[in-house]
Amino acid sequence: MSCFSSADESAHYGFSVCMLLDQYREQLRWEHEEIVELGTGDATAISDVVQALPGLRVRGFDISGPSVDRARANIAERGLGDRYAVELGDFFDQADAAGGERASTVISNPPYIPAPDRDILMPELWGGVHGNDLVLQLLKAGYDNVVTAVASYADPLTSVRTAEDLGYRVVNFLAMGLDFGTYSSEPKVREHIRRLCADGRGWAGDDEYMVAVALFTRNPEIPGDRGDQLLRALQVDPAPAVPAVAAA
Numbered sequence: 220m221s222c223f224s225s226a227d228e229s230a231h232y233g234f235s236v237c238m239l240l241d242q243y244r245e246q247l248r249w250e251h252e253e254i255v256e257l258g259t260g261d262a263t264a265i266s267d268v269v270q271a272l273p274g275l276r277v278r279g280f281d282i283s284g285p286s287v288d289r290a291r292a293n294i295a296e297r298g299l300g301d302r303y304a305v306e307l308g309d310f311f312d313q314a315d316a317a318g319g320e321r322a323s324t325v326i327s328n329p330p331y332i333p334a335p336d337r338d339i340l341m342p343e344l345w346g347g348v349h350g351n352d353l354v355l356q357l358l359k360a361g362y363d364n365v366v367t368a369v370a371s372y373a374d375p376l377t378s379v380r381t382a383e384d385l386g387y388r389v390v391n392f393l394a395m396g397l398d399f400g401t402y403s404s405e406p407k408v409r410e411h412i413r414r415l416c417a418d419g420r421g422w423a424g425d426d427e428y429m430v431a432v433a434l435f436t437r438n439p440e441i442p443g444d445r446g447d448q449l450l451r452a453l454q455v456d457p458a459p460a461v462p463a464v465a466a467a
């Protein structure tokens with residue numbers, strides 16, 4: 220097992236989370252309750268956020284042992300151990316098991332590498348056949364606010380429409396173009412992405428794609444309904460004439 224490494228992507232995730240938490244500080248109430256994180260990686264991205272936002276407390280989870288070791292070292296080095304804790308294990312098994320009050324906000328740059336199976340460079344980054352399994356799982360987990368990365372090649376239309384069916388609105392988002400990195404460039408993955416995009420399940424250029432970090436909410440006090448704008452920013456038609464081809 221290795222540790223996720225993609226500087227641009229992590230920086231975009233951290234910056235976007237910081238901006239969204241700051242912008243919606245009152246409504247998200249994170250100064251009054253801890254938030255949780257699926258997939259800390261080495262924790263550098265969110266350490267910067269914890270440093271920038273006094274009063275923010277985060278409990279993160281990662282299934283990768285080396286990532287958790289590195290995350291704990293990075294957090295300790297920055298002196299943030301009292302506000303950013305990381306536990307080893309599957310987020311969905313552990314986040315609610317610790318007892319206490321349930322968090323209302325979850326943040327994540329989740330695994331979203333689409334591939335026919337888990338046998339890829341870093342199996343912990345497998346997002347299922349369409350790449351959006353973890354995003355869908357997060358949306359179905361019952362949090363009021365879900366701040367998550369959404370990748371243009373991982374069937375974002377299904378993610379946004381499923382969110383709407385579950386009562387979420389996209390409040391706002393920050394989108395960025397990214398070059399294919401180590402994980403998307405693996406030939407098996409690259410070929411799979413091509414097929415998904417040809418089948419209408421997303422968008423990717425020859426060597427690039429888009430990622431947006433979006434705030435989905437069910438809180439009526441937070442205005443905004445930007446689902447279609449999010450899809451357009453990801454280069455995806457919000458109302459395709461021909462629906463996506465059913466998975467084989």
Ligand SMILES: C[S@@+](CC[C@H](N)C(=O)[O-])C[C@H]1O[C@@H](n2cnc3c(N)ncnc32)[C@H](O)[C@@H]1O
Pocket residue numbers: 223228229232257258259260261262264280281282283286308309310311327328329330331343344
């Ligand atoms: C795309 S990386 C993001 C890491 C970090 N947040 C960043 O942006 O730099 C996704 C992380 O999620 C972790 N992960 C995958 N499935 C998980 C699960 N079910 N529960 C907790 N962590 C998980 C992986 O090990 C990986 O470190």
